Amino acid sequence: xxxxxxxxxxxxxxxxxxxxxxxxxxxxxxxxxxxxxxxxxxxxxxxxxxxxxxxxxxxxxxxxxxxxxxxxxxxxxxxxxxxxxxxxxxxxxxxxxxxxxxxxxxxxxxxxxxxxxxxx
Amino acid sequence: xxxxxxxxxxxxxxxxxxxxxxxxxxxxxxxxxxxxxxxxxxxxxxxxxxxxxxxxxxxxxxxxxxxxxxxxxxxxxxxxxxxxxxxxxxxxxxxxxxxxxxxxxxxxxxx
Numbered sequence: 001x002x003x004x005x006x007x008x009x010x011x012x013x014x015x016x017x018x019x020x021x022x023x024x025x026x027x028x029x030x031x032x033x034x035x036x037x038x039x040x041x042x043x044x045x046x047x048x049x050x051x052x053x054x055x056x057x058x059x060x061x062x063x064x065x066x067x068x069x070x071x072x073x074x075x076x077x078x079x080x081x082x083x084x085x086x087x088x089x090x091x092x093x094x095x096x097x098x099x100x101x102x103x104x105x106x107x108x109x110x111x112x113x114x115x116x117x118x119x120x
Numbered sequence: 121x122x123x124x125x126x127x128x129x130x131x132x133x134x135x136x137x138x139x140x141x142x143x144x145x146x147x148x149x150x151x152x153x154x155x156x157x158x159x160x161x162x163x164x165x166x167x168x169x170x171x172x173x174x175x176x177x178x179x180x181x182x183x184x185x186x187x188x189x190x191x192x193x194x195x196x197x198x199x200x201x202x203x204x205x206x207x208x209x210x211x212x213x214x215x216x217x218x219x220x221x222x223x224x225x226x227x228x229x230x231x
Contacts, residue, residue, distance in 0.1 A: 035220065037166075044122070045158075045166065045209050047220035059219045095165055104213055104220065106156045106172065110165045 002026040002109045004096050009114030016086050020114060022079040022096030030054070030074040033099035035107060036081045038092035038116075048094070049081065053102035064090075086118045123148060124210050126223035132200045133231045140226045142193045142210030148221055150191035153213040157186055157195045160207045160225075169208070170195060197228070205230050 008020040022034070035050040049070040050059040058070050069082040079096055093113040100106045125143040132138040142155060149155055157170040168177050170186035173193060183204075185196045193212075197204055210223040 037220075037222075044207075044225040045160075045211075045222045047211075047222060050219060061219055062217070100171065106154055106213075107158075107211065107220070108168045108171065108177070110167070112165050 002098060004098060004109060004111030006094065006096050006111045006114035009094065009116045011117045011119065012086055013120050014087060014118055016118070017082070017084045018086065018116060020081040020083070020094055020096075020116070022081075022111060024077045024079065024096075024098070027098070029072075029077040031102055033101060033103055033105070034072060034079045035097045035099065035104075036070065036079075037095045037097055037107070037110075038090075039095070039113075040089070040092040043092075046092075050099070050104050051079070052104075057103070059104065083116070086116075088118050090116060091118045092116060122224040123214055123217070123221040124212060124223035126208075126210060126226045128224065129227045129229065131229040131231055134200055134202065136200050137196060137198045138200060138228060139197075140195045140208055140210075140228070142195070142223050144191050144193075144212060144221075146191065147216040148212045148214040149188065149193060151215055153215075155186070155188050155193035156211045157184075158209045158211065160209065162206070166209065200228075200230055202230050204228055 036048040095113045096111045097107040098109045158166040160166045173188040174186045
């Protein structure tokens with residue numbers, strides 16, 4: 001079974017940094033693009049960032065461009081999201097999601113999410 | 121304001137048919153990019169319901185169906201059941217934004 005397990009969510013002060021991780025299992029990790037999607041409290045889904053299977057191509061939503069960095073370690077089957085200059089509006093559940101192809105085609109399996117709270 | 125437009129809510133009695141629309145533009149759905157649908161039950165992660173406009177993953181009941189035409193797509197639920205109460209999101213790729221876009225989500229209520 002495909003499984004995605006996020007970790008690293010925490011309470012952080014505005015302007016702070018945080019790194020999220022997503023451990024993948026049950027599929028050939030390097031063959032698939034991956035994304036981070038967030039959901040603010042009581043709100044809808046917002047795609048944050050994506051990365052190709054090889055890791056050579058990265059994509060970002062305008063709301064996080066220049067502040068967040070997505071990366072992956074295919075030797076460890078792990079996806080990361082480094083978040084800098086955090087703002088209150090970054091408060092959300094962050095989900096890691098597997099794509100259906102090696103580039104951005106469409107998301108299929110999602111993790112259970114990790115909660116990030118940005119507050120003083 | 122989401123790039124893809126969905127109605128905030130739809131409702132129906134058990135056994136009825138409901139549809140959810142998803143309207144995009146020439147840079148996403150109208151450009152030929154596929155539309156996917158996700159179901160999110162309260163307190164849980166989203167689950168893929170329809171991929172590639174009209175395809176159901178294994179395990180998804182055939183009560184759920186998807187279609188796409190022009191700059192719009194729709195999700196239909198026939199034989200509505202109490203367990204279908206959830207939020208439903210459409211998703212596609214946008215060439216102008218160079219990334220994925222979601223609709224605002226539609227809450228389905230079973231009366």
